Structures are given as structure tokens and as C-alpha cells.
Amino acid sequence: MTAILETRGLDKHFGGLHVTNGVDFSVGDGEVHCLIGPNGAGKSTFFRLLIGEYTPEGGQVLYRGEDITALKPFERVRRGLSVKFQVPGIFPGLTVAHNLEIALQHHLEGASLSSEIRRLLDFLNLKEAAGERAGTLSHGQKQWLEIGMAISLKPRLLLLDEPTAGMSPAETFATGEMVQALNRDGVAILAIEHDMAFVRQIAQRVTVLHVGRIFAQGSTDEIVANEAVAAIYLGETEAPRRKQDA
Amino acid sequence: MRRLLRRLEGPQTLGRGPAFWAAFAIVLALAIAYPSFADGYTVGNTAYFFCWVFMALGLCLIWGYGGALSFGQTAFFGLSGYAYGVLTLNVGAAYGFTIAAVVLAVALAAGFAALLGYFLFFGRIGGVFLGIITLSVTLALERFMAQTAGPDWRIGAARLNGYNGMSGMPPLTVPWFDGDIVLFPDVALYYGLLGLLVVTYLGLRILVNARFGNVLVAIRENPERAEMLGYDVRRYQLGAFVIGSALAGLSGTLYTAWGQYITPSSMGLTAAALPVIWVAVGGRSDVTATLVGTLAVLGGFQALTIYGSQYALVVMGLLLVVVVLAAPEGLVVALMRGIARLTRKAAAR
Numbered sequence: 001m002t003a004i005l006e007t008r009g010l011d012k013h014f015g016g017l018h019v020t021n022g023v024d025f026s027v028g029d030g031e032v033h034c035l036i037g038p039n040g041a042g043k044s045t046f047f048r049l050l051i052g053e054y055t056p057e058g059g060q061v062l063y064r065g066e067d068i069t070a071l072k073p074f075e076r077v078r079r080g081l082s083v084k085f086q087v088p089g090i091f092p093g094l095t096v097a098h099n100l101e102i103a104l105q106h107h108l109e110g111a112s113l114s115s116e117i118r119r120l121l122d123f124l125n126l127k128e129a130a131g132e133r134a135g136t137l138s139h140g141q142k143q144w145l146e147i148g149m150a151i152s153l154k155p156r157l158l159l160l161d162e163p164t165a166g167m168s169p170a171e172t173f174a175t176g177e178m179v180q181a182l183n184r185d186g187v188a189i190l191a192i193e194h195d196m197a198f199v200r201q202i203a204q205r206v207t208v209l210h211v212g213r214i215f216a217q218g219s220t221d222e223i224v225a226n227e228a229v230a231a232i233y234l235g236e237t238e239a240p241r242r243k244q245d246a
Numbered sequence: 247m248r249r250l251l252r253r254l255e256g257p258q259t260l261g262r263g264p265a266f267w268a269a270f271a272i273v274l275a276l277a278i279a280y281p282s283f284a285d286g287y288t289v290g291n292t293a294y295f296f297c298w299v300f301m302a303l304g305l306c307l308i309w310g311y312g313g314a315l316s317f318g319q320t321a322f323f324g325l326s327g328y329a330y331g332v333l334t335l336n337v338g339a340a341y342g343f344t345i346a347a348v349v350l351a352v353a354l355a356a357g358f359a360a361l362l363g364y365f366l367f368f369g370r371i372g373g374v375f376l377g378i379i380t381l382s383v384t385l386a387l388e389r390f391m392a393q394t395a396g397p398d399w400r401i402g403a404a405r406l407n408g409y410n411g412m413s414g415m416p417p418l419t420v421p422w423f424d425g426d427i428v429l430f431p432d433v434a435l436y437y438g439l440l441g442l443l444v445v446t447y448l449g450l451r452i453l454v455n456a457r458f459g460n461v462l463v464a465i466r467e468n469p470e471r472a473e474m475l476g477y478d479v480r481r482y483q484l485g486a487f488v489i490g491s492a493l494a495g496l497s498g499t500l501y502t503a504w505g506q507y508i509t510p511s512s513m514g515l516t517a518a519a520l521p522v523i524w525v526a527v528g529g530r531s532d533v534t535a536t537l538v539g540t541l542a543v544l545g546g547f548q549a550l551t552i553y554g555s556q557y558a559l560v561v562m563g564l565l566l567v568v569v570v571l572a573a574p575e576g577l578v579v580a581l582m583r584g585i586a587r588l589t590r591k592a593a594a595r
Contacts, residue, residue: 051474077476089474091467098257102464103475105457146471153476 001028004064004157004188005050005081011058012045019045021212022059027157032179032189034199036223037209038233043192044086046209047161050190051083052076063157082155086162086192088142090149092135096126099134099145103152116152123181124148125174140171144178151182158182160191164198176201196224208232254448256455258311258463260532260582277440281433290431290504295544296439297500302524302540303450303533304493309522310530311454312486313466314372318380319494319521321387322355324513326495327502328391329354331412335404339416339426348418348499355495356488363487367480372469384513391510411509418503431504439500443537446493450533453489462486494521516559520547523566529576539578 003026012020019042027033037043048054050061052073061069068076077083091099100117108116121127124144129137134145143163150158160179164172172195179202183189193199199206199220206223208216210232216223223229255262261270281289301319309315329351330344337343362383366376395408406412418429418438429435453459461482464472473479502508511517528539543565550558573580 072473072478074473074476074478077474083474085470085474089468089471091464091471093467094463095257098460102460102472105460106476149471149475 001031003027003062004029004031005190006062007046007050007059008062009059010046010049010056010061012042012049012054012056019212020049020056023209023212023214025207025214027188027190028205029156030183030186030188032183032191032202032204034203034206034220035190035192035209036194036196036199036206037215040211041209042212043209044161045212047159047192050159051081077153080153080156082150082153082158084143084146084150084158084160084163086165088139088146090134090142090145092133094134095131096134096137096145097121097130100148100152103149106153120148120152123178139166140168140175143167143171143175147175147178151187155187157188157190160189160193162192162194164193164195169197172198173201200224250452253452253455255451256459258454258459258532259451260534260579260586274444278437281436286432289433289436291548293431293436293439294501294504295541296436296443297497297504298521298524298544299443299497299537299540300446300500301494301497301521302528302536303446304490304497305521305525306490306530306533306536307450307454307462307493308486308490309525310532310536311459311462311466312483313469314367314483314487315377315522316380316487316490317377317518317522318382318384319491320513320518321380321384322359322491322494323498323501323517324384324387324391324508324510325358325498326351326355327498327508327512328406328412330499330502331415331508332401332404334415335412336402339419339428342419342421342426344416344419344503348496348503351499352492352495355498356492359488359491359495360484363484363491367483367487370480381515381518384518385515388510388513391513409510411507411511413507415502415506417506418500429503435504442496442500447533447537454533458482458485520562523562525576527565527569527577529579529582531575532579532582535576535578535582539576542578 005027007023007025010020010023010025023046035043035046045054049056052068052071056069060067063076063079063081066079068079091102094102097117100120101113104113104116121130124147126141126145126148129141134142137145147160147163163179164175167175176198179189179191189202191202203220206218206220207214208223208229215232216226216229218226280292301323305316305319330347333347333350334344337347366379371379391406392409394406397405399406399408404412417431418435420427420429427434429438454462461472461477464475464477465479465482469479498508498512501512524540524543525536527543528537529535547558547562550561554561569577
């Protein structure tokens with residue numbers, strides 16, 4: 001599978017703290033890839049390096065073979081990479097439909113814009129809330145709205161930072177179905193996630209990040225069966241690291 | 247053209263439908279008829295109010311729609327006013343040069359805004375720091391102009407005159423077939439400014455309801471999300487800043503042409519604070535609210551100045567505090583939303 005997103009030796013440190021340490025990583029075109037790891041593993045920093053909010057001290061980020069390390073976030077988005085943040089990044093004072101309109105106006109206008117807004121509202125289960133201010137939605141609905149805005153750009157790759165944070169099990173499952181539907185349409189997805197039920201539902205490949213390095217990689221079943229991974233989640237970090245170093 | 251006209255209404259502006267436009271037409275008709283039942287002084291005084299509204303509308307665009315509070319719009323007002331003075335004192339008013347001077351002076355204000363805005367927005371300066379820097383710029387300009395009293399401070403025939411300011415520049419003059427039309431501050435200037443105000447107001451309604459306005463409010467609401475939708479946030483902020491500052495510059499030239507003088511105090515601290523109050527009191531998030539609110543506050547402020555002397559500014563300050571606490575979205579916006587709610591309730595019955 002050709003890589004749609006790749007990092008080579010990606011490095012980031014804050015003062016003396018080496019948060020991302022020479023990470024080599026890739027997401028295949030059309031793949032659903034989950035990135036997991038315990039708190040402090042460096043997932044959020046890695047995510048911000050991918051979207052261009054942080055500049056790495058070393059290494060490269062490649063999107064469809066092009067080096068995008070020096071590109072600004074909006075330039076990466078224009079190339080086909082779209083993002084959903086951990087805390088819902090919506091426009092709270094505007095209506096739900098208006099939020100979607102702002103995302104869609106890049107490539108649509110007039111009747112086709114209105115029709116696409118209606119289609120998305122239906123897909124996101126937000127039909128009834130179209131005229132409400134986005135800030136008044138429930139947390140789960142805000143997460144869906146942001147996913148809707150992200151996919152409005154017709155991305156080739158969707159980056160999701162903890163898309164189910166704060167969701168009920170039913171909302172989490174519905175979100176998983178949305179992600180799978182998007183993937184069936186050919187969108188590659190990289191999700192940073194804690195919820196293993198959600199990871200099991202959507203992931204085709206899982207990467208475990210630990211202390212700024214790739215710790216393990218494989219299918220969901222392989223990762224779940226990996227005792228070293230279980231150990232780092234339980235806080236037994238030293239033994240697995242020695243094991244890996246060995 | 248039809249698409250542009252459709253943009254006169256939209257999610258970014260209050261007021262839509264036949265009822266709103268009927269009210270707009272009635273207000274416009276009354277404004278056109280106004281000079282026929284008011285005396286020349288009052289009409290000229292209303293023209294004076296109109297001069298300021300452009301700056302308020304510009305600040306509404308930058309702050310209300312774009313979310314960037316510029317506390318120094320008077321810098322562009324003063325710069326443009328002085329530019330108009332220097333140009334017209336040197337070249338005169340023949341062949342419609344005053345109109346060309348307005349265009350050049352506004353272009354100068356826009357150019358200065360583009361330069362300052364580039365460093366502000368591309369330097370990622372926002373929030374309170376934007377207000378501090380823009381205020382510093384206007385105060386620096388005020389201080390600079392205040393010390394230009396000596397005879398050496400002149401540009402061609404135009405003496406800058408320090409704290410007393412420049413005076414004697416010609417009023418706006420429109421070349422016409424059977425002789426120039428001089429827009430003295432009475433009926434002629436009133437109609438000229440009314441026309442300009444209507445065009446600016448409608449133009450801004452179209453702008454904020456178009457893609458540009460959509461992105462601007464998106465930046466105000468959540469700049470990180472706006473950037474992650476592929477918008478270069480800095481360019482849009484800069485665009486709004488330049489347009490808003492050009493409107494402040496337009497106010498400056500019109501004010502200078504109206505009174506035939508301009509002083510450094512027009513860029514001072516008090517002058518810089520007033521547009522913020524006008525816009526906040528009316529409702530910064532809507533052009534109609536800003537227009538109505540600014541005219542109302544200007545009228546009220548002048549009445550207070552006449553009848554309440556030194557208390558006028560104190561009352562202005564109190565008004566701002568009360569509005570921020572009681573109706574943070576602005577009095578006119580609160581009123582218009584209240585009317586809309588009542589209308590909906592009545593229709594539901």
C-alpha cells in the first residue's frame with residue numbers, strides 16, 4: 001500500500017524534554033490507522049507536527065510524497081489533509097448550517113451548496129439542529145459537526161484527534177460508523193484515540209507511541225495481545241523499554 | 247449583479263425581507279426630505295455626524311466581524327485628514343482636485359494600514375496587544391503632529407501648525423458644466439455624504455454576507471478552525487483591517503473638508519476611544535446597528551456637550567459600562583432581536 005502520509009525521523013523537544021524522538025511512521029492510502037499510547041506518550045505533539053502547528057527540530061513530514069514540513073497548516077489543508085481537534089473546533093456563535101456553509105464554500109455555491117449542507121446534516125444526525133447555534137449542541141453533536149466540517153473539504157486524509165472524547169457509548173459507536181462510511185468512500189484516516197472499543201471498531205492498523213517513539217505496530221488483535229503494550233498502559237514502562245532496546 | 251444583490255441579506259446582517267427594506271426606504275426618503283424641513287445649520291451638523299459614521303463602520307468590520315479590536319482607527323483618520331490638507335493647500339480645488347485628493351488621502355491611509363497590518367497580523371499579534379499597538383500608533387502620530395509648530399514644518403505651501411492644526415483647506419468641489427459645485431457644510435454636502443453613506447452601508451452588507459464575511463466571522467469565532475478549513479487567516483484579517491482603515495481615512499478627509507481644519511487632537515486618546523464606544527453601544531456585530539448606534543450616540547454626545555459641558559465624556563464612559571454589563575451585544579442589536587422575537591411570536595399566534 002502506498003503511503004499517503006509519512007514521517008521520517010521526526011523530532012520535537014521542548015527545552016530538555018524530547019517529546020517526539022525520531023519517529024518514522026506512515027499511513028497507507030485508503031487506510032484507517034489508529035495511533036494509541038498512554039498519557040504523555042507524545043501523541044498530541046505528534047499530531048500538531050503533522051498538521052503544521054508545531055515545527056519539528058528534525059525530520060520530515062511527507063504528504064503523497066511531497067515534503068510538507070515547512071508548509072503552514074492552511075496550506076496542508078489545501079493539499080487534501082483535513083483535521084478534527086480533540087476539543088471540538090467549531091464556530092459556537094453561528095448556526096450549525098452556517099458552520100457547514102463556511103467549510104463548504106471553498107468548492108460549492110448556490111443550490112449545490114444548500115443541497116450538500118442538507119446531505120451532511122442528514123449524515124451527521126444534525127438535521128433537527130440545523131438552525132441552532134453550534135455552541136448550544138451537546139458535546140457529541142459538536143464532535144460530529146466538526147467531523148462534518150472536516151469532511152466538507154473532501155479530504156484524501158482525515159486526521160482525528162480523540163474524536164470520541166466525552167461521548168456516550170452509543171455516540172462513540174455512531175461515530176465509528178461515520179468513520180467507516182468515509183473510509184468506504186476512499187478517505188484515509190488517522191485517529192489518535194484512547195477508547196479501545198472504538199479502535200477495535202475502526203482500525204485496520206494500530207501504532208503504539210510511547211515516550212516519543214514508535215513502540216509497537218500491527219493489527220488491533222496483535223496490539224491487544226501484546227503484553228508489553230499492556231504493561232506500558234499499566235505504568236510498567238521500564239521493562240518494556242528495556243525489552244525493546246534489547 | 248443579481249447574486250450581489252442577494253448578498254444584501256444574509257446570516258451576517260440583521261434585517262431581511264420586505265418589512266426591513268420598506269423601513270429602509272422610508273428612512274432613506276425621510277433623510278432625503280430632511281433638508282426641506284430643517285434649517286441649514288442643523289443640516290450641516292447632521293453632515294458632520296455622517297462624516298464620523300464611516301470610521302465606525304470600518305471599526306465594525308475589523309472588530310465586530312473580524313474580532314480584532316483596533317484602538318487606533320484615528321491614526322488613519324488623522325493621517326488621511328492631514329493628507330487632504332497638504333494636497334489641497336498645495337494644488338487647490340480646481341478641476342475637481344479635491345475629489346482626487348480624497349481618493350489619494352484614503353489610498354494613503356489604506357497603504358499605511360496595509361504596512362502596519364502586515365506586521366500585526368503576519369506577526370500573529372492579536373487580542374489586547376493589537377489594541378495596545380494601534381493605540382500607541384495613533385498617540386505617536388498625535389505627539390508628532392503636535393510638535394510641528396515651527397515655520398520649518400511645512401510641506402510645500404501647507405504649514406502643519408503643531409497643536410493648532412492645519413486650516414484653510416478648500417471644501418469638496420465637484421466640477422460641473424456651468425461652474426463648480428462647492429459642497430459647503432450644508433445641504434449640498436449633506437446630500438453628497440448621504441449618498442456615500444448609503445453606498446458604503448449597502449456595500450458592506452454585501453461584503454459581510456459574501457464569502458469574505460463568512461471567513462471573517464469564522465476567524466472571530468475560532469481562528470484555529472478557520473485556518474484548518476484552508477483559509478489564510480492573516481490575509482483575511484489584513485484585508486478587513488485595510489478596508490476598515492480606509493473607511494477611517496475617508497472619515498478623516500470628509501471631516502477635514504467639512505470643517506476645513508484638522509488638528510492633532512483628532513488622533514488623541516479621547517478621539518481614539520470614541521469610535522470604540524459608538525460601535526460597542528450600537529452593536530459591533532452588525533453594520534445596521536453600528537450605523538444607527540453611532541448616529542444616536544453622536545447626537546446624544548453633542549447634546550450633552552452643549553448642555554452638560556464637562557460631564558459629556560463621563561456620561562459616555564458610563565454608557566459604555568452600562569452597555570457592556572446590560573447588553574454586551576449592543577443596544578440596537580438587542581432592540582432589533584427583541585422586535586424580531588415579538589414579530590415571530592405574533593406570527594405564531
